[in-house]
Amino acid sequence: MASVAFLGLGVMGYPMAGHLRNKGGHDVTVYTRELAEKAQVRGFSFLDAPVSGGQAGAENGILTVMVGGEQKAFEQAKPLIDAYARMVGLMGPAGSGQLTKMINQICIAGLVQGLAEGIHFGKKAGLDIEKVIEVISKGAAGSWQMENRHKTMNAGKYDFGFAVDWMRKDLGICLAEADRNGAKLPVTALVDQFYKDVQGMGGKRWDTSSLLARLEK
Amino acid sequence: MASVAFLGLGVMGYPMAGHLRNKGGHDVTVYTRELAEKAQVRGFSFLDAPVSGGQAGAENGILTVMVGGEQKAFEQAKPLIDAYARMVGLMGPAGSGQLTKMINQICIAGLVQGLAEGIHFGKKAGLDIEKVIEVISKGAAGSWQMENRHKTMNAGKYDFGFAVDWMRKDLGICLAEADRNGAKLPVTALVDQFYKDVQGMGGKRWDTSSLLARLEK
Amino acid sequence: MASVAFLGLGVMGYPMAGHLRNKGGHDVTVYTRELAEKAQVRGFSFLDAPVSGGQAGAENGILTVMVGGEQKAFEQAKPLIDAYARMVGLMGPAGSGQLTKMINQICIAGLVQGLAEGIHFGKKAGLDIEKVIEVISKGAAGSWQMENRHKTMNAGKYDFGFAVDWMRKDLGICLAEADRNGAKLPVTALVDQFYKDVQGMGGKRWDTSSLLARLEK
Amino acid sequence: MASVAFLGLGVMGYPMAGHLRNKGGHDVTVYTRELAEKAQVRGFSFLDAPVSGGQAGAENGILTVMVGGEQKAFEQAKPLIDAYARMVGLMGPAGSGQLTKMINQICIAGLVQGLAEGIHFGKKAGLDIEKVIEVISKGAAGSWQMENRHKTMNAGKYDFGFAVDWMRKDLGICLAEADRNGAKLPVTALVDQFYKDVQGMGGKRWDTSSLLARLEK
Numbered sequence: 001m002a003s004v005a006f007l008g009l010g011v012m013g014y015p016m017a018g019h020l021r022n023k024g025g026h027d028v029t030v031y032t033r034e035l036a037e038k039a040q041v042r043g044f045s046f047l048d049a050p051v052s053g054g055q056a057g058a059e060n061g062i063l064t065v066m067v068g069g070e071q072k073a074f075e076q077a078k079p080l081i082d083a084y085a086r087m088v089g090l091m092g093p094a095g096s097g098q099l100t101k102m103i104n105q106i107c108i109a110g111l112v113q114g115l116a117e118g119i120h121f122g123k124k125a126g127l128d129i130e131k132v133i134e135v136i137s138k139g140a141a142g143s144w145q146m147e148n149r150h151k152t153m154n155a156g157k158y159d160f161g162f163a164v165d166w167m168r169k170d171l172g173i174c175l176a177e178a179d180r181n182g183a184k185l186p187v188t189a190l191v192d193q194f195y196k197d198v199q200g201m202g203g204k205r206w207d208t209s210s211l212l213a214r215l216e217k
Numbered sequence: 218m219a220s221v222a223f224l225g226l227g228v229m230g231y232p233m234a235g236h237l238r239n240k241g242g243h244d245v246t247v248y249t250r251e252l253a254e255k256a257q258v259r260g261f262s263f264l265d266a267p268v269s270g271g272q273a274g275a276e277n278g279i280l281t282v283m284v285g286g287e288q289k290a291f292e293q294a295k296p297l298i299d300a301y302a303r304m305v306g307l308m309g310p311a312g313s314g315q316l317t318k319m320i321n322q323i324c325i326a327g328l329v330q331g332l333a334e335g336i337h338f339g340k341k342a343g344l345d346i347e348k349v350i351e352v353i354s355k356g357a358a359g360s361w362q363m364e365n366r367h368k369t370m371n372a373g374k375y376d377f378g379f380a381v382d383w384m385r386k387d388l389g390i391c392l393a394e395a396d397r398n399g400a401k402l403p404v405t406a407l408v409d410q411f412y413k414d415v416q417g418m419g420g421k422r423w424d425t426s427s428l429l430a431r432l433e434k
Numbered sequence: 435m436a437s438v439a440f441l442g443l444g445v446m447g448y449p450m451a452g453h454l455r456n457k458g459g460h461d462v463t464v465y466t467r468e469l470a471e472k473a474q475v476r477g478f479s480f481l482d483a484p485v486s487g488g489q490a491g492a493e494n495g496i497l498t499v500m501v502g503g504e505q506k507a508f509e510q511a512k513p514l515i516d517a518y519a520r521m522v523g524l525m526g527p528a529g530s531g532q533l534t535k536m537i538n539q540i541c542i543a544g545l546v547q548g549l550a551e552g553i554h555f556g557k558k559a560g561l562d563i564e565k566v567i568e569v570i571s572k573g574a575a576g577s578w579q580m581e582n583r584h585k586t587m588n589a590g591k592y593d594f595g596f597a598v599d600w601m602r603k604d605l606g607i608c609l610a611e612a613d614r615n616g617a618k619l620p621v622t623a624l625v626d627q628f629y630k631d632v633q634g635m636g637g638k639r640w641d642t643s644s645l646l647a648r649l650e651k
Numbered sequence: 652m653a654s655v656a657f658l659g660l661g662v663m664g665y666p667m668a669g670h671l672r673n674k675g676g677h678d679v680t681v682y683t684r685e686l687a688e689k690a691q692v693r694g695f696s697f698l699d700a701p702v703s704g705g706q707a708g709a710e711n712g713i714l715t716v717m718v719g720g721e722q723k724a725f726e727q728a729k730p731l732i733d734a735y736a737r738m739v740g741l742m743g744p745a746g747s748g749q750l751t752k753m754i755n756q757i758c759i760a761g762l763v764q765g766l767a768e769g770i771h772f773g774k775k776a777g778l779d780i781e782k783v784i785e786v787i788s789k790g791a792a793g794s795w796q797m798e799n800r801h802k803t804m805n806a807g808k809y810d811f812g813f814a815v816d817w818m819r820k821d822l823g824i825c826l827a828e829a830d831r832n833g834a835k836l837p838v839t840a841l842v843d844q845f846y847k848d849v850q851g852m853g854g855k856r857w858d859t860s861s862l863l864a865r866l867e868k
Binding site: 168172178179182184185186189190192193194196197199200 | 819823829830833835836837840841843844845847848850851
């Protein structure tokens with residue numbers, strides 16, 4: 001049984017720690033950042049291991065985990081992470097997990113805006129959105145977001161999922177990092193401003209798919 | 218055996234007609250638009266049936282077909298279309314096939330730009346793109362484009378697939394239709410201009426995933 | 435006294451024709467497009483001569499006139515145009531007047547959006563907009579739009595001026611022409627979509643400065 | 652004769668201090684930030700007083716100065732600032748000078764991109780840019796940037812003026828402040844990314860008008 005110092009964000013972290021305990025059978029302490037910093041000097045290995053898959057993924061133990069750190073530490077942690085993950089990868093040295101998560105969020109920003117514009121257009125054109133998505137979702141326009149969000153988008157339901165406030169926090173980190181590494185993110189920067197519109201509509205806690213609500217207001 | 222008047226675009230249409238003949242066992246005449254117009258007065262039923270799935274989909278008979286027209290005509294044509302399609306749907310009255318195709322292209326525009334920005338960022342960050350996509354492609358950022366285009370994008374290879382010139386023609390139709398129905402397509406309009414950059418780089422026949430080349434020039 | 439066949443848009447054309455009559459002392463017939471086409475075969479010289487300066491400019495005879503056509507025809511027409519213009523220029527062969535007007539509209543689209551974002555930011559920051567504009571309008575951010583529109587923008591007053599519907603018609607022409615000549619207009623294309631938001635807000639006849647209303651809704 | 656503690660950025664600050672000395676006849680000490688902080692505890696009044704007008708404006712003493720601070724301190728400082736300013740305004744309490752400067756930069760971002768797209772279009776259309784600007788610069792598209800930058804833009808000359816690196820630093824501050832006050836800056840965010848393209852082209856020290864170079868590459 002490993003002794004695990006676990007540092008996780010609230011809504012995501014607690015289910016993740018729960019899986020470590022219940023599914024992995026480990027003695028898990030959920031540390032605050034302060035305690036974690038103290039722990040570091042006592043010989044712990046550290047990994048950055050952000051996740052993707054949303055609250056539902058955390059609760060069901062089927063997250064995607066992007067790890068940055070030493071190979072040896074990763075191998076030790078892998079069986080633990082498997083408790084709450086469906087997909088785990090060591091992306092490179094410390095920080096690489098965070099960078100991979102940034103790519104994930106950048107991809108989502110453009111993708112969800114495209115999906116929102118498509119559904120918005122379809123509604124204006126008087127089409128049956130369910131039928132449209134059924135047909136196109138297996139082809140070149142298909143995506144996880146299309147499969148998993150089109151029904152709620154079509155119904156104007158956004159009170160769940162990955163909150164716009166969190167997305168904007170993540171996109172802010174992406175844009176700042178891109179200023180350092182020179183990557184150009186024109187649509188990411190624009191969609192970040194569109195999310196600000198959603199915040200202004202009262203959607204701070206709405207799912208990221210609420211970009212559609214903005215087009216419809 | 219049905220008598221089919223088939224009107225298709227060159228690179229896509231000929232393989233589609235081939236499947237109708239070889240797989241469906243039908244007597245197929247590929248009509249020009251002029252002949253088709255003459256045919257109409259002699260009692261044929263007409264359907265608009267644009268496809269998605271690219272040249273490879275046409276050649277392998279696994280296209281997605283979005284049909285607009287009368288229910289009866291659709292039922293007659295369905296077994297024929299099945300010869301080259303994996304997914305067929307009647308979207309509504311005549312014209313609905315074209316409108317569904319527009320939604321498909323609108324979704325792709327934002328999606329591919331997001332994917333291009335993500336891969337561009339990953340390369341600037343020094344990450345192993347193959348490893349990154351392997352990990353994130355099953356999660357919330359995942360898409361057909363990510364699965365099927367990341368390798369060629371990472372290799373800077375664009376001499377295949379759905380050409381930028383065709384995409385711009387389609388997006389022009391989408392934007393004009395949106396002017397009529399009032400749908401707002403900010404990112405579609407912007408990405409359409411970005412594709413013009415690609416055309417200016419000599420990429421008129423490059424695959425739509427070449428939005429990455431534009432960020433890297 | 436010249437015989438002038440004058441073909442003008444309603445709200446702008448009638449005051450322009452009025453100046454030709456009253457200030458220029460000419461016998462002016464305002465032709466419809468159909469009559470103009472018939473006239474052409476009887477030896478008239480033709481000039482394209484779009485204007486800038488808005489309804490107020492037309493009423494006060496202080497328009498900017500951008501002419502395309504033959505030098506000789508321009509010289510004949512110049513004294514007439516002076517009746518309603520403050521600034522007249524021969525831009526090149528037939529069509530050059532229209533192209534110059536397009537540049538004018540392209541410049542305005544980005545400029546007004548920038549101004550709208552600036553005033554929007556200032557209001558959110560709690561500043562006195564009048565005082566701000568008084569100070570910055572003579573510097574590097576200064577513009578005709580800033581001088582002439584900031585008061586009405588700050589007051590949320592848009593029921594006058596150059597209508598959003600006309601602007602979108604013009605921008606559509608610009609974007610189509612840019613597709614032919616290869617010019618890239620990313621912000622023009624985006625602002626054109628933003629104007630669609632304004633149309634959706636009931637602002638079809640609002641002045642182009644109503645891009646601010648869109649940010650504030 | 653006043654004792655002035657002056658804290659200014661290099662290329663702008665030294666000419667400004669020079670005017671205070673030579674034109675205003677004051678005993679001026681150019682303080683570093685460290686010295687300024689020590690000075691504060693000894694009873695000095697502080698004003699934030701950012702400027703607009705570029706290096707040329709600083710050298711010729713014709714800057715626009717946007718002041719934030721107490722009315723009394725402003726009145727004391729006004730005669731001094733007049734030495735290097737053509738326009739001075741007290742915008743509100745401390746910080747208001749900086750906020751006004753942000754509005755200035757936001758307005759410029761959209762304006763210059765619009766101007767760049769207009770000139771780019773005109774060159775593609777084969778028009779004489781000098782003639783075009785002569786005609787349109789007094790009308791609704793006119794601006795300080797059009798008057799003062801079109802010649803150098805048309806000549807592809809950017810090795811002067813307000814550097815892209817400084818502009819991006821300013822726009823970063825604007826976007827961060829807008830995140831706090833809720834203002835939406837879609838085109839500002841997009842143009843900020845476009846300036847990153849210019850940096851990548853080697854244009855870190857080019858004038859902000861180099862957005863045209865980006866469209867032409």
